[in-house]
Amino acid sequence: MNEVLLTADKLTKFFASSKTERFCLWHDIDIEISEGESMAICGESGSGKSTLLFALGGLEDVDSGTICFCNQMIYRHSNPHISGISYIFQHYYLIEELSVLENLLIPVRVMGKKVDACVKNWAHCLLLELGLEKFSYQLPKTLSGGERQRVAIGRAFMMNPRLILADEPTGSLDEQTSLRIAQMFFSICQKFKTSFILVTHNENFAMQTNKYYRLEQGELKRCK
Template identity: 35%
Template sequence: MMITLENVSKIYLKRGVVVSALKNINLNIYEHEYITIIGPSGSGKTTLLNIIGTIDNPTEGKIYIEREEVLFLKDTLLSKFRREKIGFVFQSFNLINDLKVWENVSLPLYYSGEKRKKILKEKALQILYKVGLEKRVEHFPTELSAGEEQRVAIARALINNPKIILADEPTGNLDTKTSDEIIKLFEILYETERVTLIIVTHNPEISKRAKKIIHLVDGEIKNIKEN
């Protein structure tokens, strides 16, 4: 077992109203699974992904990653755990326009303690080659297409060799052709890097390509389908 959620619920206040974002979620995620999370807007998809990624805490319940209960880790240890185990890819790329492509990719490695520019650049180049951007190393994000920016974001997520990749609507800002290319890239990396891949998507064509589909409705798991 790689990730376990036990009786996880998330409640928050929105304009003075109590919102139950997640309700009693029980979920097991195994090593090297390819999962999509689907559901209508407001069903709790992103909240669930954020809790799996330890960037949000549940109101109730427990989370185990590789048998370690992560909620009991101190903030510094949790940040270290997140950097080393999890790679994040978001819909809005989150690249720094003043940094070159290789510098954006190497940032997580830099924050993990590697300060030698030569090593940072070498490792960034290795990852950029994997995502097909070896000719864009010295470019800035503003010089890239949307698809290329997302590839940079994927490379950045891979730089620390994480075991888990979490992607929140990674094709939301892309056209159909580019979306297909990005999903194919995820699938190649899923096989070659042996990661656990979890993608939140509203696109049924993307969701059905996964090995497991988790369907959320009103903060609850309606069903889990295995392909």
């Protein structure tokens, strides 16, 4: 049996809708994802997918329930950089002043690790894997949307994460590019045995994961 990586138990999230009222975004959400497993979360815009994904990684508070990653409780603020979890976002969030290679090295620098030859070699391996070698020393503004998202994928793999939280990583791309990037992401996750939770509006991508859920009216419903 594969090791359980992340468990979420009875998560509930409220937001203030007026001074006196609060609305429940979702309630009693349970999630379990094991090593090498993949999961997709679909749902209408505003259903709370991003909020849930951020909560799972400790970037957003929950109002009740617990989240545990590799036997470590996750709270917002207490874990600013959870070792073993990486993110990919819809809008890439690359640093425009830095080259493609330097963008990959950001997590290493943020974690206070030394950028030695071994680290640089790993970054070049990832760039090669993602077909980005020739762009290594270019600035992000010289790349297309699909190429920029590949850089963001490379950056996510830089610290050898055990789990990637991906929030609509192909949401800003045209259909063909979106398909190419999603397949590239799935295959690199498989190659490195990296688990992932993918928030997507694309049901075809969701069907390719091990566990496919829909977030509807505050409940997480299993579709596969």
